[in-house]
Amino acid sequence: MSNYNNNNFSKGTDFAVILLYMIMVAIGILCIFMVEYNPNLNWSNSFLTAKTNYSKQIYFALFCAVIAIFILLMDSKVFTAFANILYVLGILLMLATFVLGKNINGSKSWIPIAGVFNLQPAELCKIFTALILAKFISKPETDFSKLKSHLIAGVMIILPAILSVMQHELGLALVYSAFIFAMYREGLPPLILVFLLSFAILVIATLLLDPALLSIIITVMAGLFILNLIKKFKRNKKAILVIIAIWGICFGTIRYTVPYIFNNVFECYQSTRIYSMMGKEYDCSKNVKSANLSVNKKAAKKPDDYNVKQSKIAIGSGGFWGRGFLKGTQTRGKYVPEQHTDFIFTSLGEAFGFVGTFTFLILYLFFLFRLIRIAERQRSTFSRVYAYSVVGIFFFHIAVNISMTIGLFPVVGIPLPLISYGGSSLLTFTVLVFVLLRLDADRQMVLR
């Protein structure tokens, strides 16, 4: 307690993370430079003119550095104290987008501030949700082994997610599932993970296989289980009921839930993307949302896998050693759409090949493991929950973003943390990391 008010902010700060953070931001600026490089322009001038994206990103980074120092100079208690208010503020801002929102790239999730800067409340809400989740779990009266607590935490997480979906930002909504890491760490039963994993496998199987065939397989499996365990049932009659219940859930998922999600929840283009991942074609006429739209837009049929195809070509053409700095033809020819934001990984993969991508991933793995190590050394639950939330958010972004560029995941608009172009995104991740570092500096304290 004595030196907690110390002005020397370097005390207890984890410089390894700061170093990794700076490397990442530098790589990001380099990648954006590769995307935008034009041999006909004098690039040394354009670095400072703020007319190109890489130059803007440098200014964003400088701004973030100021914010980062500011956060490191703050009092850790601020975060616990304002967690609730910030969360409410975030939700209100998200609601405000429905009124004030500016339409950028088809999603109305941006609020223009003074006509200069566009704020995306959904991005900020990630930080606020992490804080309130930490606050909630760290409360002495919360027993996180109870279902009730799980449900309350779930509501906190799902509320901004639902708002994001309503803003047509599916990617941002999905990010909120990243909080499962923190919740799992704090006592969410592993069965829920198993259950979610099984559900995911079932959904994928439903997409891959003929539903009728899958139903038969499930039924046969259930039957075999019952036959196999028939002797045990004499002692335990509940087991047979469990198996039948599981069978019922599976059957319902295959027959009703999955088609419902694809036809009624997802937009036509989302369903199409997911189907095309599996190498199948989605019939948009089944989609309720597109049925409403299709009256006005009839010729909306476009090959939806163009992005992924070009992205894979870019990464694949890099080969082992890469095509060299500024020599990637996919990048130079602007074949990959949205390359400076969501598909920034492709410029890295093309220019520096497997060597580059592997090094990059290892670097990020270090970063994540370092964050986990930081999380585990916290005395206060608040800091630990927050740390795992940060790990989850980072990991989810990295995994989904890279997977979609290499064709392992359907295309959703999720930036690559610290690398992708965008001030909002860079600021969010900076705040996430430096708040954690601020908390970590006071790891000996018990924050509530």
Place this chain on the structure above:
Amino acid sequence: MSVYNQNRGGIIQIIIGIIFTLIIGQLISLQIFSNKYRLAADNNAVYRKIIYPDRGIIYDRKKKALLENTISYDLVVIPNEAKEVDTAMLCEILKIDKVEFGKRMIEAIIKNTRVKASTFEAFLSAEVYAQLNENLYRFPGFTLSERSIRSYPYNTAAHVLGYVAEVDVNFLQKHEQDGYEMGDYAGMTGLERFYEPILMGQRGVNRFLRDNKGKIQGAFEKGIYDTVAIAGRNIFTSMDVEVQQLAEKLLQHKIGSAVAINPKTGGIIAMASSPGYNPNLLTGNQRRKTIGRLLLDTARPIYNRAIKGQYPPGSTFKPLGALIALDEGLITPSYGYNCRGTYGACGDPRKCEHHNPGHASTLQLALANSCNSYFMQIFRMAIDNPEYHNAKVGYLKWKEYVNAFGLGRKLGIDLPSENRASIPDTAQYNRDFGGAKYWNSCYMLTLGIGQDRMTATPLQLANAMAFLANDGFYYTPHFVDSIENQDEEDNAMLEKYKIKNEVTKIAKQYFEIIKEGMHDVTVMGTASMIKVPGHEFCAKTGTAQNPHGKNHSLFVCFAPKDNPTIAVAVVVENAGFGATWAGPIAGLMIEKYLNDTLTKESKVKAENLSNVDLMPAAIKSWYVRNNKTEMLTAIEYSNDAIADAWDMEMLSEIAPVKKIMDTAKKIDSLPKATPPSKPIPSTKINKDSALDPLNKKKKATAKKNVKL
């Protein structure tokens, strides 16, 4: 609490590790184990621009260019950039309607996609070019592109030079190793084909980086993969363009062929085939119009009779027959045969043109008078030569001689698809007469006078004369003497034309006797009315019976008598006596070659001769019937179809050919008729060529859509 006893942080680390491993696994498969992405990236972004070098020029012996390169312009369109085009004006200039405009646009898109340039109209006329050039700013997306085409300043030697055409799918398949691409031009026939590797030069390739909209971003890798175009090399032939023109002129309105060889080198001085065509008609935008008409012409103007026409040599074979008998020691020069107008030694009497006794009392006289009986007799003597005991062996020996003289086999001229004509094999007679023991010299008696199954091409006949002129050897006839910047490889290629073909060791004195006899032909014999001012020459007439109608008129000769520098063979189909038609043509050619000019009388004679129309009636009536064939010109023929027609053998006896001759000009002047209402299957042919597999592939890769 149980949670704190578990290592849940570790499990989270494991989950993260697994996902990262999956990602790295996919990266390994993308970046290390598949190279298709690299290809796909190059397909996307690297634009190869081919730079076509100028083709080599072909010169005659006096360094006159038989063909040249001229610039022609194409109108090229990039569909994506063709916005707000003044369509009405463009249609007016090109004389097409808007439907056609739309059709061509769609064709261009199908062929080369929206972002690549396609030809909208090829080979613009000077007038259309000027109009377009002036108004080009009204047609965004349209550009004028240069291309080099052939032109023929002397309008001559079409068959020899051949022509250049765009390669098609079949050609590409046949020449897979030679690096041709769609849109390339290549020599298809004649010297253009035979010397294609030399004439074409080396294409240059410039690689550019292209962005997703097809715009060029600059050189690819700063041009380190670019290659420079190397112009095709010129070739120098032994042809004489004036003799060639004269030969073609004299053969006008006749069917036939004339070949002149320099015996000293084997270099061909002239090679004419009639009917012919103006080679300028097969270049540029005239090609489409002309080629169909030429192909359908029953007189077959694109058929090179000089190397493919098979004619019975008739009496022109007699000197060679005599040479065999002399060399085998069967006769002496003083050997005589008492011919009384028929040869009856084999039962069925054969006619001879002469009745007066003593007209074949020596070899020299027999040659001068062209006595059939004499030469049938010595042919029989050769076959029934007691030395061999057997007619078959005797025949094979005789055939060996004939083949050595260059008949019945391919000579190896530097033109594609030469015909070997025919000196029959014993197997053929065995088949004809039911076995080897059922025939003897009487059965193929007329071989001795160049009839029966014996045929020869005009080239072979001229070469046989070169052989006689040289006293027993010949150089393989050829056009090309030297190549610009000739290298080792070229030397190797031209090597075979420098080798003496000296297969038979026949005593020189026998040649003297034959030459004397042939000289007598021009002095007192069958060709005595043919004179070459200032030169003595040796000749032999031929009047060959054939199953297609009137006798063919043949004439072979060489001059001057003592130091021959030109050997000529002329064939005029269905014309009659050799001395009447073929003879004067050969005489005038020799005169032109040796004296470099024609005398006044000769000029008049040449003029008259060129106006004589010896076209068979059947062919004339074909023209009358078919002068409404304008419709056929719209059909586009593949190069293969033309090559097939080119390769066609002379028609068989079963289906007598209607032969005809006319120049392409004459066809041009035929009255134009209204197009027929019946559609022609031309669209199908066009479609097939437009949708070749290569283009399909390009189409597939270029399909894209930018939408996140």
